[in-house]
Amino acid sequence: MLIQENVPLAPLTTLKVGGPARYFVQAYTIAEVSEAVSLARSRNLALLVLGGGSNLVISDAGWPGLVLKITIPGIEERSQGDKSLFEVGAGEEWDKFVAHAVSRNCSGIECLSGIPGSVGGTPVQNVGAYGQEVAETIESVLALDLKDGQVHELCKEACSFRYRTSIFNTSERGRYIILRVTYALTPGGEPAILYADLKKYFGGWNTQPSLATTREVVRQIRASKAMLITPGDEDCRSAGSFFKNPVLSDEQYKEVSNRAAAKGLQIPSYPALQAQRKISAAWLVEHSGFRKGYGNKRAGISRKHALAIVNRDNATAADIVALKEEIQRRVEEVWRLRLETEPVFVGF
Numbered sequence: 001m002l003i004q005e006n007v008p009l010a011p012l013t014t015l016k017v018g019g020p021a022r023y024f025v026q027a028y029t030i031a032e033v034s035e036a037v038s039l040a041r042s043r044n045l046a047l048l049v050l051g052g053g054s055n056l057v058i059s060d061a062g063w064p065g066l067v068l069k070i071t072i073p074g075i076e077e078r079s080q081g082d083k084s085l086f087e088v089g090a091g092e093e094w095d096k097f098v099a100h101a102v103s104r105n106c107s108g109i110e111c112l113s114g115i116p117g118s119v120g121g122t123p124v125q126n127v128g129a130y131g132q133e134v135a136e137t138i139e140s141v142l143a144l145d146l147k148d149g150q151v152h153e154l155c156k157e158a159c160s161f162r163y164r165t166s167i168f169n170t171s172e173r174g175r176y177i178i179l180r181v182t183y184a185l186t187p188g189g190e191p192a193i194l195y196a197d198l199k200k201y202f203g204g205w206n207t208q209p210s211l212a213t214t215r216e217v218v219r220q221i222r223a224s225k226a227m228l229i230t231p232g233d234e235d236c237r238s239a240g241s242f243f244k245n246p247v248l249s250d251e252q253y254k255e256v257s258n259r260a261a262a263k264g265l266q267i268p269s270y271p272a273l274q275a276q277r278k279i280s281a282a283w284l285v286e287h288s289g290f291r292k293g294y295g296n297k298r299a300g301i302s303r304k305h306a307l308a309i310v311n312r313d314n315a316t317a318a319d320i321v322a323l324k325e326e327i328q329r330r331v332e333e334v335w336r337l338r339l340e341t342e343p344v345f346v347g348f
Contacts (some may be wrong), residue, residue, distance in 0.1 A: 001039075005022065005023055005024070006020045008020050009067065014116050014117075015056070016311050017316060019059025019061050021043075021048070023067070024066070024067045027068060027070055028071050028073065029072065030144070030151065032145055033072070034069065037068070037149075040093070046064060047066050048066070050068065050070070051070055051117060051121040053091065053117070054116035054118075054237060055239055057347075058344055065330065070179075072092075072180065073092055074087075074088070075087070075092060076330075082187075084104065084106050084185050084187050086106075088119045088180065088181050088182070089119065090180055092120060093117075093119075094116070094119055094122060095116070097109075098110065099113075099215070101185055102212055105187060106189065108186055109134070109183065110215050111129060111192050111198070112127065112132055112133075116229050117167040122134045123166055125164060126161045126166065128163075131193075131198070133161075137183045138182070138184075140153050140154060142179045143179055146174070151179065152261075170239070189211075190208055198218070201217055202301070208340050214346030226310075227241075234311070235303050235304050235305075237310050237311040239343040242308060242324060242341060242343060243327075243341060243342060248277050250277070252314050252337075253277040256279065256336075259335060259336070263287075267279050285307065288335065290327055296311075298312055298313055299315040299320050
């Protein structure tokens with residue numbers, strides 16, 4: 001196991017900001033993960049687990065302890081009843097796995113195409129987009145428990161998946177290191193054409209689109225919103241959607257709707273989580289005075305997506321956080337709602 005010192009972390013994230021890691025280890029096996037954890041404990045080093053770096057804001061000071069990058073590879077497929085189970089190493093690139101599943105004609109994650117990051121990060125915030133989320137297909141998660149040092153397999157129910165949450169980023173944050181994820185996909189299944197843009201695109205079709213076609217269209221939609229990583233495009237230098245869509249009670253939704261009506265506006269919304277309503281964070285941002293492209297030469301809002309804060313040119317983490325707080329303050333002033341952030345903030 002190679003231990004490096006003072007390794008820059010910004011290049012390992014999609015936002016490209018943040019300082020260095022005092023110590024850095026890249027683990028390709030479960031044994032190396034355990035070894036790195038033991039090393040951190042023996043030297044009393046704070047431990048940061050790094051995946052694909054796609055949902056992360058690292059402080060300008062960096063990380064004073066040990067950064068452990070999970071690079072465990074591998075995709076194994078087996079049949080179980082009417083499902084195909086894919087056991088995938090946490091270090092596999094997520095979109096490559098989606099492409100593999102689609103090539104095997106297995107449905108369940110095709111609308112999650114183009115999302116950056118690694119497989120190990122998907123259970124943490126229950127990654128979702130365009131009508132699907134991984135909670136629908138995750139069968140189990142293999143993880144190292146830092147409490148007892150043992151490897152455990154957690155079933156789907158034990159992960160307590162909710163909208164953009166799981167035990168891994170709520171009640172048990174920092175307890176587990178995800179090593180492998182098993183997904184149960186449907187051989188020969190039809191694509192999920194639920195998202196408005198997908199319905200619009202395929203509206204005139206007389207036949208059901210294939211999984212491959214659906215994947216390609218999802219990637220096109222993401223590219224149009226700068227949510228597909230494209231080298232050289234500053235609008236793609238982001239941590240993805242920076243704010244979660246607020247989920248409101250009926251009473252809260254009524255209050256916000258009345259506030260919008262007083263301005264001659266109507267909030268786009270859709271039912272979510274039983275009696276609650278999920279509303280568009282992007283709409284709230286844009287109707288609080290922040291247009292696409294807002295910002296300065298260093299940090300701003302994407303020209304293609306109101307929820308993406310982008311690193312335009314050598315932005316610092318402090319620049320990103322300052323813009324984030326400006327948006328939150330203004331949305332709260334106008335709509336009396338506090339937007340919650342999606343990325344993980346490290347070293348602040």
